[in-house]
Every structure is written in C-alpha cells, then in structure tokens.
Amino acid sequence: MPSLLEAIEEKYGVGCCDFSGPPDPQEQLVSIFVPKLPPLVSVPQLLVLNDCDIDCAGSEEDLKKKCHTVRELDLAQNKLANWNEVFRILEHMPRIEFVNLSKNLLNGPVIAPPQTTCLKQLKSLVLNNTRLDWESVESLLKYVPALQELHLSLNDYRNVLIDTIDDDYCGMMITSDLDDLTLGDDDDDKPEELCQCKLIKTHQYQQQQQRLNNGNENNIINSDTILNSNTLCCNGTNKISGTELIPIGASTTTAGITRTDIQNIETTISKMTELKLPSATHVKDNSVASSYPGSSSMIACDKHNNVESYKRSDSTSSMYKKTEAHSGVRKLHFTGNPVQDWSEICRLGRVFPNLDTLVLANCPLKAVEAVPRPPSSNSDKSSNTTDDEDVAPPHEFFKNLAFLNLSSTKINTWDDVDRLAQFPNLKNLRVQNWPLWDKCDSTEYERRQLLIARLPYVQTLNGGVVTTEEREDAERAFIRYYMDKPESDRPARYNELIAKHGKLDPLVNIDLRPEKRVKITFTYGDICEVRSCDVYRTVIDLKMRLERIVGIPHNKMRLYYVDQDLRDHQGPEEMKYPHKRLYSYNIQSGDEIIIDQKR
Structure with missing residues (x-):
C-alpha cells in the first residue's frame, strides 16, 4: 500500500522522475514542442486523496517540503489505522484547518502527538465511520483547542460515554454491565436489605481483579492482615431498607482491601442511604448506569416505579470517561448512530456547551424528554426539593442551539414538538420522516401549519423559510383546528394563541x-321538454344523447343556448365547440337549448 507521499507524487507529479540520460541508439526520437507546466513544487492548499489505500506518512523530509501550505486535507476511505501515522502527517502541515479521516478504522488509542505537531489551528475534524471509541474522542479534544466543527456520524454509538460530571446524571443509580443478572426465587416476592459486608466483599473482588490485571500483585493485602469475612459482617446492623445490591460475577474469592477502600464503601453506603433507594427487582439486559466514586459494580432498580430513563445502556463505570467541556465546538454531526435516549444527547450538550448546530438525523431517538438533573447541580439544595427541581428540561444543555436536525427519528408525539418550542435560540428545525406524521389525518400543508403554530421561534422549518403571513395563517388555522375539540385535547399553545388573536x-x-x-x-x-342535464358533459356528448330523442344525426345537429336572464338583451348563442363542457356556458336551471337541423 502506498504512503501519503507516494500518493501525492502519483496524483500531482510532485518530484517527477528525471528523464535525462543518453537515449537508446535503437530508438528513433521525434522532437515536438508541447507546452507543459512544470511539476508542482508543493501540493495545493486543498489536498484530496480519497480511496488511495494510504496507510502511512512516508518520508518526513519530503512531506515537510511539499505539504507545508496545505490547509484542508481529505484522506477519507484509506487504510490509516494508527494515530501515530496521522500525527506524523499533520506534523508537517502547520496551517491545517480541516481534516477528513472518514472510513479509516482509527479505533486504536490516541497517544499524545509530538510537540512539533501543530493542531492549534484545526477547526474542522471529520471522523465519520471510523469506529472511534469515546476514550479516543476525549483524548483528541484535548489536542484541538480551536476545533469548531466535529463529525461523529455512523460510528455505531449506542451511548455517549463522556461527560463533564463525576456522577451519572441520575445520581442514585449505581450499575455495571449486566449479562445474566438475576435475583433468587425468594427475592421476587420480598426484597432483601443491604448488608455492608456484601458491599465490602464485592469491593474486595473488584479490587483484586483490578490489581491482578495491572500486574501489581504486591499491593494485594493478604486476608490474615485485614478484617476477615466474619468481622466484616455487620450482622444486619447497617442495612438499607428495601434495596438489594448484587455484585457482578459473584465469587467467593477473599481479597484484601485497604482502609481507604473501606472508607470509600462507607461513603457510598451513606450517600445511598440518604437517597432512600427503592426496592430491587429482577434485571436481565445490557442496560447500566454510572457509578459513584469509590463504589463497586452493582445495581439498584425500582420494583414499582419506572427508572428505565435513569439507566445508562451498554456501558460500565470503567468505560465512563470524565472530560473537560470543550467550549469551541459549535457544530456537531451525529447522524446514523443508534442512540435512543435524549439523556445521552444531553451528555453531548454538557461536553459541548456552545453548540449552535446539532445533526441527529437517522438516530432512533424515541422522545425529546426531560432528564434527571446532574447531582452536582443539586448538591447545595435542601432535601425538600420537588420532583420538578430534580428534573432538567430537554433544552437545559442546549441554550445556544440554533439549528437542529431530527429527521428520520422515532419521535411519535406532539408533546415532543412542544418541548422543542422551549429551546430558547432554536431558529432552524428539520423534522421530516417522523412516525408521528404517518398517523396524522392531515395533508402535508396542514401538518406544516400545525408545526409552525406550535413553534413560535422557528424561522426555517424543513428547509423552508416561515414568512410573517404564513405564520399568521398557521396560527389562525391552529385555533380553528382545536376549537371544536375537547378542552382536554387542546395543547397549552392554544390558549397562548387565543390571547394573541382572540376567539x-x-x-x-x-x-x-x-x-x-x-x-x-x-x-x-x-x-x-324539460330534462335534467349533467353540466360536466361536453357539447358533442349532449348531441349524441339528443340524437335518440329528436331523430337527427349528431353531425347534422345544431344547438343554441338561451340564457333566461339575457333573453331580451341578446339572442341565442350557438354552441359551436364540440368538446366544450356545458358548465362553461354558465348554464343554470331554467335556461333553454334550442335544437335545429343543418340545411
């Protein structure tokens, strides 16, 4: 496979071969003059090398000479698999502002680039269909402080595993990857209480596994130097009522823990006690949430309440990555990723707080719904906070969002449209191909009117500009659409428009x-004779029907129309045109048609 330098030489002729030398005496040379541009000393500022099977950088000295003017680099659909090679390429492009690495399987870890690599001017980065993991995304964000546009489409992201907070947004859920997690038969009817010894044993197992994986067996404290399982047992003196926390991969292995570990566990239990966790129930899926700092992998589920929206899916606490917010990114393309919950999208809003463009087309989002507020934002509040204070509206982390594309999602209710109306700066919205439109008994024009009326601040809808006249017509049509419906079916927007336009x-x-x-x-x-006549008939059709009545062939027949109101002012009008319809004569009941035969 060629290097980047070889692909450049093949396409642009940079560094062409030297043809000087003695000619072959057996060859007949013919000299002709062909005007020709000399080989490029350096490549253009826009360097496009798609699908060239490039897998490495090439000679660094030659790249430095030929690529120092490049501002935009498109290396989509190549064989790059190592970030070191990517950084080697970018190292010799000090003016680079745009990089497209789509369809390169760059799923390896991102190692810090050399200090000579200048990415401070990079403004746009395209990583579509690269299968880049979130840890690598988090690492890259540190090296591109001037980044304004980021493309992460078609990367099969089911969850967003980076965030700006330590705890998960739900706060009270502490879970891990669940493959085959079940409670015993006795637990189905009556939830057990949590004993501290269960939590400590779980922590022992997790700590031992982590130390063994790190190859640091010396840090494992022997069981005879720490509290054994009997002394660890609290004998039921410290239990969290109604909650069952179950370790993942239960084991009887006894491993040592430090005093710090015990303090972390006690802190976790204290926090969970304050939260008054609900009772546990059977869980068997791949859904997980995040964990508290210092806690082990476990799950607390509500047996009677719906906590599905509080769980993180397909992730573990070890996969979860805290990152600093990147205030520079303004545009984020997230098309075609199988994310279903709006809570995952809110993580993107926290990581990129200044987003003004967000593309979520072809993501199977089910709703634009409120999410639990991050625990950090509620830490100073009293314990008497209401449920509304614990829930963040869907626009909480998108205060600057002006363009949103939600086309081809799974949104299915008008309530989601009403929530989109609460986005404070949303001006441009795309909501095509929703399941909601399939069940609406209205035309496309009527649906657009209902959308415009519900979205008071949107200025461009599905690519079409909303004029002042169109908005007024839509709002009036919205009032008339709901005026005959029961009051319980009327949205809140109805009363707002009644106050604006009146009844x-x-x-x-x-x-x-x-x-x-x-x-x-x-x-x-x-x-x-008076007869009933269909005014949508043509003149020739009428003649053919009269042929059977008067006995005159239709080609020998003439018809004269007499308007009853203009009888005294104008004479009969001959009906000359055979394919003219009768209603075009403005025929009304009481008028007369005179039949005559041609001579």
Missing part, C-alpha cells in the same frame, strides 16, 4: 363548484 369564528364552507345537474328546457320545432 375566531369558524370559516364558512363555500363551494364555488357549479351544480352538477340542472333542469334545461329543450326546444325542437313545436316540441318543448
């Missing part, structure tokens, strides 16, 4: 279409 009268249904059938007097000689 409106229902529109009168005016049908300007002509009557389908009218009674016409047909006159032929001395014969007069």
